[in-house]
Amino acid sequence: MRVLLSTYGSRGDVEPLAGLAVHLRELGAEVRVCAPPDEDFARRLAGVGVTMVPVGRSARALTTAGSAPASLPERAAELIASQFEAVTAAAEGCDLVVSTGAMPAAAGARSVAESLGIPSVALTFQQLTLPSPHRRPLAYPGRPFPPEVTDNRELWELDARNIHELFGPALNLHRAAVGLAPVDSVRDHVFGDRPWLATDPVLDPWQETPGLDVVQTGAWIVPDVQPLPADLMAFLDAGTPPVYVGFGSMPMHGAADVAQVAIGTIRALGRRAVVARGWADLDLIDDGDDCFVVGEVNQQALFPRTAAVVHHGGAGTTTTATRAGTPQVVVPQLADQPYWAGRVADLGVGVAHDGPVPTAESLSAALRTALAPETRARATAVAGMVRPDGATVAARLLLDTVRDGRPPLRG
Template identity: 75%
Template sequence: MRVVLSTYGSRGDVQPMAGLAVRLRELGAEVRVCAPADEEFAKLLGGFGVELVPVGPSARALTTEAPPPSSLPERAAAVIACQFDAVIAAAEGCDAMVATGMMPAAAGGRSVAEKLGIRSVSVTFQQLTLPSLRRPPLAYQGRPFPPEVTDNRVLWDLDAQSIDALFGEALNTNRASIGLPPVDNVRDYVIGDRPWLATDPVLDPWQETPDLDVVQTGAWILPDQRPLPAELVSFLDAGEPPVYVGFGSMPMHGSKDAAQVAIEAVRAQGRRVLVGRGWADLGLIDDQDDCFAVGEVNHQALFGRVAAVVHHGGAGTTTTAARAGAPQVVVPQLADQPYWAHRVADLGIGAAHDGPTPAFASLSAALGTALTPETRARARAVAGEIRTDGATVAAKLLLEMIGRERPTASA
């Protein structure tokens, strides 16, 4: 059996696909992953012997350029075109596709599968894009919902209209180029009849809704066996567990200020500091020996050795810290990150920082909560409840799906 996994986005969109790819290979499937042409993604997948088919420009460059919101439709059009250019060739002869990533990329992937007549499933790594009358949708940058509208059903209708306005023309132009009919509702086309939610049910409980049949598989965790660098181990061994500060794939414009505020706030708690450079390229502010900076390392091994994790609130980082039993301080920047911040606070495993810009006083208050013995005890208790079989569950479901009748290719 041959499977193609298609995504476009940050590391949080690519690493779970690597986790699924590893499990699929263990079950005998041939797998290739279509993802942005970033060197770190190629290295990540290559380390597990998984083929990367590069799609489009660097996701890091696209993220850190910080374009105005008005450029979103143009960028989306380029992403969709790249999907059609690269994924069609990669998916030829495959039995199934898993599509995820930013909405236009997933729409392109699903369209490719439709054209080739292969089964496809849509997956999301957070539930906020799945319509539910229990909560409002996320608003796209530069397209806020009318403040007077509070009915969730109306807001979800507006969400569909907004997505069509942003991505519909580009998607349907590309679909027409390969002989596919236009899509009337981009969001519902991407989600499909039975989407998968690849998140942990403790951290992200899905509440059943009559409007959508969602399969929650658990988070797709990629087991990481890499040893920590020797210099990092020496730093960890030299004193009490430090507080890790890193914002992953978030550019954190004004990152020098973010690093300074974070280091000073952690020091004020009497703790050492471990700075994760990330896409913001955070660095040290002086040469004191209570601070150390690292690049891309094994977070699964590292987070078990820190006093707390200060991060942006991506689904992957939140799950990894929770599995490690590390208290968290979430400084959410955008999209689903405020949701994860509130989940961390609601579960009692850390603190949600108020807003995206840390100040000394606000970050100190959040650290004061995260570093209490009560929070540490709660974080360790929740760690034992996190599922680790999500990628295996998804791999088995996908192979079962392949075993059913193959759909007919579009003419």
Template identity: 75%
Template sequence: MLLSTYGSRGDVEPLVGLAMRLRELGGEARVCAPPDEDFVERLASVGVELVPAGPSARAMTKAAPPPSSLPQRAAEVAAGMVDAVTAAADGCDVVVATGVYPAVAAARSVAEKLGIRSVHATFQQLTLPSPRRPPLAYPGRPFPPEVTDNQELWDLDARSIDALFGAAVNTPRASIGLPPVDDVRAYVIGERPWLATDPVLDPWQRTAGLDVVQTGAWLLPDERPLPDALLAFLEAGPPPVYVGFGSMPLHASGDAARVAVEAVRAQGRRVLVSHGWADLALIDDRDDCFAVGEANHQALFGRVAAVVHHGGAGTTATATRAGVPQVVVPQLADQPYWAGRVAELGIGVAHDGPTPAFASLSAALGTALAPGTGARAKAVAATVRTDGATVAAKLLLAAGQDRS
């Protein structure tokens, strides 16, 4: 089976979990993903083949080009994905397509051309049309303020997606002899999309016209040991507060690190700073702070007092499963949604806006570190499903057997 994506670490890590579960159940899987060193090393560490697709996701994210260049970037991603999936799909009976719209459309197009079944999976429900909420607006394309009806907004969303990604999707389709699609969103989502999120953290309500399969989050038990130096820091004092923003570049990252460290210290806590794509770093040489790179979050989050993060789907799910209070500082896309869910569940705080200040982050930490929040986080953790990747793997293998 071929598992394809284009996006950040949060788009790649679930495929690692699914690939491993497929292998344990007797299946085989390879992954198409951006050629970033982080992803190459992660897949190599579990013995899963990576087929590089498109340009570096990290370089594209950190470049932060203007919204007007989005169609051009989409075309680059889609073209690279068509080439990679065409090369990688040989001998595969199912393509699982995830990530940004142009990448999913490209992967599904190749599967269509080759006569292979394809499934679209998403790691958050905000791209699935629902009359209960509005869609996300794309950068540079805000919705008219006078339009408040959700169905109207979803209609505008479909037209916006066609305008942004139509040429990027249809040009490579023409190159492999396929007709154009006139509704990119409908083509990407399909009739039976998979929602790879936890039902407690991300409850899906049945919606007319969409037969959504919610599998649970694709989390792989991570057995990697924590680095010795990190273990030494953890054992040298009380649990620190973790601060990291994953694959978000945070162009004001120097200020973010200083604000975070000072706010955590003001709570009388030690600080663990994760470099991430923002390249966060220590602000001084005091021994109450430690900086870490790539690390096993499952093992780490169970040993910290709270997690301050950007609200990516994977980080939110891992922190929730670990039963640790969270402060979510959302940057973009689905991250405000996850921040809201953390607050609604009472397992942490949604920071107001993407730029933390000392006062705002201190207030959020005060709530997150309160005993009641910690107790609620532990209670919710006990309800989180752990079998999402297994459920998805069994569905894929059963579908393959039905076709044989």
């Protein structure tokens, strides 16, 4: 059996697919992944022996270039076109397509699967894009919801219209070119009525919603066996556990100021620091021996060696820190990150920072709470509740569904 996994997004969109791919191969499937041509994505997939098909432009370049509201339809058209080009070729001979990532990219991949007559599954690594009466939808840049509309159901209807206005024309243009009928709701086309949710039910509990048969599998994680660099190990062994600071795929405008605040605050608390460069290019502020800077690093191995993790609140980083039992300070920047910050606070495993720009005062207060013994105890307890087998569950369910012809995969 051949399975194509397709995404366009950050490391947090690619890493879980590596986990799923490993378990699909263990069950005898041939797997390839369509993903942006960023070097770190290619290196990660190659490290687990998975073939990567590059799609479109570098996700890092697209993210760090900024995203003016007026450019969203144009960028969506570019993503959709790249999906039709790359996925069409990569899906040849496949029995299943799994699509995720940015909405227009997922819409393109689903349409390609439809045009080729291949069953497909849509998934998300956070539930905030799934319509639910229990919460508001996320607003797109330049598309705020009217302040007078407060009913969640009405807001989700507006969300569907906004998404279709942004992405529908480009999607339907490409669908027509391959003989497909137009869709009248891009969001419904992507998710159908049976979307998959690859998150942990303790960290991200799904509330039953009429009209959606959500398949929640647990988070998709592949053990990272890459050793920590020797010089980092020497740093860790030379003193007390440091505080990790990193913002993943977030550009973080004013990164030098953020590094200054973070390192200064950590030092003032008598702690050492490990600073992750990430897409913000964070760096050390001096040559003090109490700080260490890292690039790509095995977070699964590093986080258990730290006193606390200060991060942006991406789904993957939040899950990794939670599994490690390490207290967290989440400094959310955008999209789903405030949600993950709230979940960390609600579970008592860390602190949700108020706003995207930390100050010495705000970060100090947050770290004092995170570093308290009771937070560490709670983080340790919750770590034992997080299920480790989400990717295994998903792989078995996917292959069984295809083999048994269970309807409807697509929704």
